[in-house]
Amino acid sequence: MALSRPKIETISLRKSYRHGRQMVAVLDGISLHAQPGEFVSIIGPSGSGKSTLFNIAAGLEMPDAGEIRIDGEIATGKREKCAYMPQKDLLFPWRKVIDNTVLGLEIQGMRKKQARAKAAPLFATFGLTGFENAYAFQLSGGMRQRAALLRTVIQDRSVLLLDEPFGALDSLTRTSMQAWLTQVWETYEWTVLLVTHDIQEAVFLSDRVYVLTRRPARIDLVVEIALPRPRSLGMLGSPEFAHFEKQLFQALVERQVAPSDASLRATSQHVAG
Amino acid sequence: MHPSSASDSLHETATGRFQDLEAPPPDTSFSLGESPGWGVEARAALARRAVFVLTPLVAALVAIGIWQFVVAATGVSADILPSPGRVLNMAWRYRDDLWLNTVPTLEETLLGLAVTISAAALFATVTDFSVWARRIIYPLLVASQTIPIMIIAPLMVIWFGFGLFPKLLVIVLVSFFPITVALMDGFNSTEPEAANLLRSMGANRVQEFLKVRVPTALPYFFTGLRISVAWSVVAAIFSEYVGAEQGLGIYMQIQKNDFRTDLVLAAVLVTSLASVALFALTYIVQIVTIPWYSKSKRGQGASRP
Numbered sequence: 001m002a003l004s005r006p007k008i009e010t011i012s013l014r015k016s017y018r019h020g021r022q023m024v025a026v027l028d029g030i031s032l033h034a035q036p037g038e039f040v041s042i043i044g045p046s047g048s049g050k051s052t053l054f055n056i057a058a059g060l061e062m063p064d065a066g067e068i069r070i071d072g073e074i075a076t077g078k079r080e081k082c083a084y085m086p087q088k089d090l091l092f093p094w095r096k097v098i099d100n101t102v103l104g105l106e107i108q109g110m111r112k113k114q115a116r117a118k119a120a121p122l123f124a125t126f127g128l129t130g131f132e133n134a135y136a137f138q139l140s141g142g143m144r145q146r147a148a149l150l151r152t153v154i155q156d157r158s159v160l161l162l163d164e165p166f167g168a169l170d171s172l173t174r175t176s177m178q179a180w181l182t183q184v185w186e187t188y189e190w191t192v193l194l195v196t197h198d199i200q201e202a203v204f205l206s207d208r209v210y211v212l213t214r215r216p217a218r219i220d221l222v223v224e225i226a227l228p229r230p231r232s233l234g235m236l237g238s239p240e241f242a243h244f245e246k247q248l249f250q251a252l253v254e255r256q257v258a259p260s261d262a263s264l265r266a267t268s269q270h271v272a273g
Numbered sequence: 274m275h276p277s278s279a280s281d282s283l284h285e286t287a288t289g290r291f292q293d294l295e296a297p298p299p300d301t302s303f304s305l306g307e308s309p310g311w312g313v314e315a316r317a318a319l320a321r322r323a324v325f326v327l328t329p330l331v332a333a334l335v336a337i338g339i340w341q342f343v344v345a346a347t348g349v350s351a352d353i354l355p356s357p358g359r360v361l362n363m364a365w366r367y368r369d370d371l372w373l374n375t376v377p378t379l380e381e382t383l384l385g386l387a388v389t390i391s392a393a394a395l396f397a398t399v400t401d402f403s404v405w406a407r408r409i410i411y412p413l414l415v416a417s418q419t420i421p422i423m424i425i426a427p428l429m430v431i432w433f434g435f436g437l438f439p440k441l442l443v444i445v446l447v448s449f450f451p452i453t454v455a456l457m458d459g460f461n462s463t464e465p466e467a468a469n470l471l472r473s474m475g476a477n478r479v480q481e482f483l484k485v486r487v488p489t490a491l492p493y494f495f496t497g498l499r500i501s502v503a504w505s506v507v508a509a510i511f512s513e514y515v516g517a518e519q520g521l522g523i524y525m526q527i528q529k530n531d532f533r534t535d536l537v538l539a540a541v542l543v544t545s546l547a548s549v550a551l552f553a554l555t556y557i558v559q560i561v562t563i564p565w566y567s568k569s570k571r572g573q574g575a576s577r578p
Binding site for chain 2: 055058059060079080082083084086087088090092093094095103104106107108135137155
């Protein structure tokens with residue numbers, strides 16, 4: 001791996017919230033990084049503070065301890081470095097699709113006409129041709145997510161933070177979206193942090209996967225996904241793919257989700273032997 | 274690999290792929306009356322619409338018919354209960370008078386509404402930006418509604434006379450609450466994640482307000498506006514009733530004193546028509562201002578006409 005400086009780095013992030021009278025520790029020393037152009041996934045059980053991590057990376061919240069560095073410089077609390085794609089697509093019903101996609105540009109002061117001219121050529125790549133002047137309710141679930149992603153990438157920021165972008169989609173749509181996303185990523189070479197619940201998705205899309213524990217969240221496991229690029233759906237059934245899935249499965253399901261399930265223990269012993 | 278050639282093949286793959294797996298949902302929202310032929314579905318939808326519109330009309334006609342019958346059968350005198358026929362006849366005969374009095378009432382109502390909307394927008398905006406303003410204003414707002422209009426209107430005449438100003442005050446007092454509360458509720462119903470998203474894009478408080486909070490509040494605003502419109506016509510009439518030089522309210526007062534019940538009812542009829550017209554106008558303004566709202570409601574599987 002190159003010794004170049006990471007594009008984004010989180011260094012020992014800690015965060016707690018007040019819940020009633022107690023302080024609940026959510027993040028307990030999270031250190032991770034992504035090199036420029038890397039696709040990094042973060043996977044963990046529900047409630048492991050993944051959204052908190054993203055809020056801090058996006059500059060929307062300040063950590064109690066630790067820092068964010070982007071291109072080597074301290075970026076904690078800065079909101080203009082990362083482009084954030086939340087779980088819900090949050091396309092505004094009162095705006096046409098094209099006006100939704102240019103929202104970030106408008107806020108930065110770009111004139112509407114100029115912004116639309118910037119977005120329009122990207123509609124084909126994002127599978128939204130012909131829907132520039134439609135309203136959000138006229139789009140299918142997958143199309144809404146692609147529109148939301150377009151809104152995210154068009155801001156030309158250093159890092160993309162994708163928070164379970166395909167979580168609300170049905171399984172088939174999700175698979176086609178993953179295949180599409182990895183292709184588009186190959187072209188644009190974005191640095192991506194992706195939060196997901198889906199082990200298969202994490203392995204398919206990423207160069208590296210971080211597994212978080214339940215809160216207070218720490219990094220339980222880091223897996224380098226040494227599968228060839230570009231990825232294709234054909235890899236999904238291969239033994240190499242299954243090997244990485246199994247590693248993540250062991251960390252996630254066996255150690256955290258269902259640690260007392262005897263059937264899981266039997267399987268992992270078989271694999272280890 | 275040159276980026277341009279990669280993205281060309283991407284175009285093809287990306288769009289080709291999606292034509293197979295994903296067709297956008299069929300656009301059923303605008304199909305009423307626009308289907309190519311008179312299929313069963315189109316006819317059924319039209320029939321539903323017709324029933325929806327005709328039922329209240331038929332009910333009203335039946336009620337009027339009963340009224341006419343009762344008057345004819347009991348032979349009651351016209352200054353107690355005139356027949357609908359007589360009311361309509363008199364309304365036609367005195368149409369100039371009625372119109373001359375309708376115009377000032379409408380003017381007051383519309384002017385009152387304009388002032389109300391401006392004031393409500395101002396108050397709601399201030400309370401959205403300042404927590405302290407909200408804490409001070411909201412209880413005062415609620416308290417203002419406890420003052421009965423029956424008392425306020427005559428007091429206004431005593432204090433300010435027969436002119437336009439006291440009437441405007443009454444109208445504003447009555448109409449202010451629904452619109453302000455609707456706006457405040459509307460602002461508060463902004464999704465916090467939407468506000469978060471905007472902040473992540475670098476939006477300041479004003480941008481957040483204009484780009485999310487205001488559009489979210491607009492459908493609520495129209496609901497409040499419709500309530501205010503209904504009440505403001507009544508407020509205008511009532512404030513005229515207690516003292517005015519012209520207007521439907523004072524017209525009713527005068528005719529009542531002359532035992533011309535038929536003309537009083539004629540004025541009532543005109544008032545109802547004016548209220549309905551204003552009410553319908555709010556829908557027209559809504560469709561023009563927030564076209565996305567009605568369309569999205571229809572698009573979401575509207576099974577009712």
